[in-house]
Amino acid sequence: MSTTQTVLDLDQVCINTMRTLAIDAIQQANSGHPGTPMGMSPTVYCLWQRLMKFDPEDPIWMNRDRFVLSAGHASTLLYTILHLARVKAVDPEYEILGRPSVTLDDLKSFRQFGSRCAGHPEYRWTSGVETTTGPLGQGVATSVGMAIAEKWLAARYNKPGFELFGYRIYALCGDGCMMEGISSEAASVAGHLKLDNLCWIYDNNHITIEGKTDIAFTEDVAGRFLAYGWNVVRVGDANDLDRIENALRNAAGTTGRPSIVIVDSHIGYGSPHRQDTSAAHGEPLGEEEIKLVKQAYGWPADAKFLVPNGVYEHLESGIGRRGREAHEQWEKQFAEYRKQFPELAAELDQIQKRELPVNWSKDIPSFPADSKGVSGRDASAKVLNAIAPNLPWMIGGSADLTPSTKTRLTFPGAGDFQADSRSGRNLHFGIREHSMGAILNGLALSKLRPFGSGFLIFSDYGRGAIRLSALMEIPVIHIFTHDSIGVGEDGPTHQPIEHLISLRAIPNLVVMRPCDANEVAEAWRTILAMPRQPVALILTRQNLPTFDRKRFAAASGLSKGAYVLADAEGGNPEVLLMATGSEVSLCVEAYEELSKQGIRARVVSMPSWELFERQSEEYRRAVLPPTVKARVAVEQASTFGWCRYVGIDGAILGMKTFGASAPLKVLQKEFGFTTGHVVQAAKEQLAQVK
Numbered sequence: 001m002s003t004t005q006t007v008l009d010l011d012q013v014c015i016n017t018m019r020t021l022a023i024d025a026i027q028q029a030n031s032g033h034p035g036t037p038m039g040m041s042p043t044v045y046c047l048w049q050r051l052m053k054f055d056p057e058d059p060i061w062m063n064r065d066r067f068v069l070s071a072g073h074a075s076t077l078l079y080t081i082l083h084l085a086r087v088k089a090v091d092p093e094y095e096i097l098g099r100p101s102v103t104l105d106d107l108k109s110f111r112q113f114g115s116r117c118a119g120h121p122e123y124r125w126t127s128g129v130e131t132t133t134g135p136l137g138q139g140v141a142t143s144v145g146m147a148i149a150e151k152w153l154a155a156r157y158n159k160p161g162f163e164l165f166g167y168r169i170y171a172l173c174g175d176g177c178m179m180e181g182i183s184s185e186a187a188s189v190a191g192h193l194k195l196d197n198l199c200w201i202y203d204n205n206h207i208t209i210e211g212k213t214d215i216a217f218t219e220d221v222a223g224r225f226l227a228y229g230w231n232v233v234r235v236g237d238a239n240d241l242d243r244i245e246n247a248l249r250n251a252a253g254t255t256g257r258p259s260i261v262i263v264d265s266h267i268g269y270g271s272p273h274r275q276d277t278s279a280a281h282g283e284p285l286g287e288e289e290i291k292l293v294k295q296a297y298g299w300p301a302d303a304k305f306l307v308p309n310g311v312y313e314h315l316e317s318g319i320g321r322r323g324r325e326a327h328e329q330w331e332k333q334f335a336e337y338r339k340q341f342p343e344l345a346a347e348l349d350q351i352q353k354r355e356l357p358v359n360w361s362k363d364i365p366s367f368p369a370d371s372k373g374v375s376g377r378d379a380s381a382k383v384l385n386a387i388a389p390n391l392p393w394m395i396g397g398s399a400d401l402t403p404s405t406k407t408r409l410t411f412p413g414a415g416d417f418q419a420d421s422r423s424g425r426n427l428h429f430g431i432r433e434h435s436m437g438a439i440l441n442g443l444a445l446s447k448l449r450p451f452g453s454g455f456l457i458f459s460d461y462g463r464g465a466i467r468l469s470a471l472m473e474i475p476v477i478h479i480f481t482h483d484s485i486g487v488g489e490d491g492p493t494h495q496p497i498e499h500l501i502s503l504r505a506i507p508n509l510v511v512m513r514p515c516d517a518n519e520v521a522e523a524w525r526t527i528l529a530m531p532r533q534p535v536a537l538i539l540t541r542q543n544l545p546t547f548d549r550k551r552f553a554a555a556s557g558l559s560k561g562a563y564v565l566a567d568a569e570g571g572n573p574e575v576l577l578m579a580t581g582s583e584v585s586l587c588v589e590a591y592e593e594l595s596k597q598g599i600r601a602r603v604v605s606m607p608s609w610e611l612f613e614r615q616s617e618e619y620r621r622a623v624l625p626p627t628v629k630a631r632v633a634v635e636q637a638s639t640f641g642w643c644r645y646v647g648i649d650g651a652i653l654g655m656k657t658f659g660a661s662a663p664l665k666v667l668q669k670e671f672g673f674t675t676g677h678v679v680q681a682a683k684e685q686l687a688q689v690k
């Protein structure tokens, strides 16, 4: 046997190990999709073994190539390669633990409680998983954010003779990802931005859950991507490693365009018995079928979770050695870089640990009391532009609404991120809220501090990605302006109603709706200090009075989620008025009126329910004393959820319809957001409890 033959055979053994491990894991779990792992193992193997620059010893090395499994249902594809390449785990503090990321036992307990091999790949749970995937389309869209981040990092930190950043982003996707609209949005962005560090690999297997794709998907994918300005490469045989390698190298060598490699495959490839059936998609194969498949792979029919001799070593001699050498080389280069550019190197240390520069908050303004006041969005614009110059890796933009959301970075040198200006800090997502959310996730996964903005009403469009930012615990700042019927004349299509509460319903997402300019400043201070906290920052379009903080409590109370803004003299209130955002000033007016009438009221500003819930019981009881039963909540949004704070007999002044098109003043009157109405509700509450 010649040497080449031996190597080829070993490649095949490694591929069949991936396939059979996946088959066994799925059979053991009695749930999962074996087809794609069988069909795509050669492609994934080829990519990792022959091309990827990735050091299994340090899966968070900054300059590693990224592999995103956008077809998250094929998770065993990722788990088997992470296992066979012996990728190490890292802990959340970014110290290398040394234990394997995925053990054979994890694979044996695929989809069971506690296993690193969860049903779909989960970021921060399994090292080497670059982003959580499962909702189809999200992975590919997120990869565009990763590609933007790489270009941005390279532009800022690479210096002549020091190519610190030069990594590629690969995303494996199937028909599902191609059909989801988010992939079109994201591909369009990537084409526009000429992200040639990006390569999508499309498993063109013509099968989805309902059967053949021709029942629903007959478009010309290649033509579509050519139209986006992508480089399109085809591989006719998903089993031909050399052709796959050539295609991937073609992509890597293409400049000025992202690439898509279309791999024609058969689901369940290699199984002569189960091709092109929808059953192979959604179900384990079954013991009998497995025996036949294993026979066809030249495997002992009864062996389970078999890793033949030489497999780990073969991967070590490929991805292992290549990754280690590239990483060592890079570390040497970085040590020299540190000497020549100590400040930039220190920034990279901070980026890697999600820390902030010492002085990041020094220029945050405080706003003088002003009854005319300023809108939430305008206050935020000032604060954002006071922070961003001191936090160089904060970048962001909007879905074509920057003039309205006021999120443009305007300081000298901020610039735009475009194909010909990679160090710009202002991104233009175009009118693509969903992919904006995913791109922000990709930026945050690359450790930048991203923000994106739009109208609150359109948070629905980005919700899939927002939810994933919360699931992944990554610090994306989702800014939503035009936060209520306060938008006035635009009418019900633009007046968010259920959006606040539906964002609050997402676990681990912090929603903040500040009530005045100083709360906006505190919101930003609080948000940035939380390194793993995605936030929805909700801002008004219309002016809000800036409270006199000498008379009222300090805005720093925002960091506790809710605080007593104004209280009855000497404390001991008989009625509680609580509100968020623009309705806090209404409660303050009502409080003043009630005080005049000798009624002891307390105003609680509640910018963030989530942060409030994280406080001690003692604090929460101090702010909302359980003995005070007369309670009024005011929010220009769905009343849903406020019962938690006012109790079942409390009053909730909110919205029960979609709103209407009219000037704001009229709407406030029509929908009952007037001082008189709040005062009346408070009195009714008092009468009720007495």
Ligand SMILES: Cc1ncc(C[n+]2csc(CCOP(=O)(O)OP(=O)(O)O)c2C)c(N)n1
Binding pocket: 033, 035, 036, 071, 073, 074, 134, 135, 136, 137, 173, 174, 175, 176, 177, 180, 203, 205, 206, 207, 208, 209, 267, 281
């Ligand atoms: C947004 C979303 N919708 C639906 C699903 C359910 N789902 C999981 S796999 C799948 C079919 C995917 O087909 P394809 O991408 O071609 O993958 P393959 O058949 O190659 O495994 C569907 C619809 C999902 N995971 N995400």
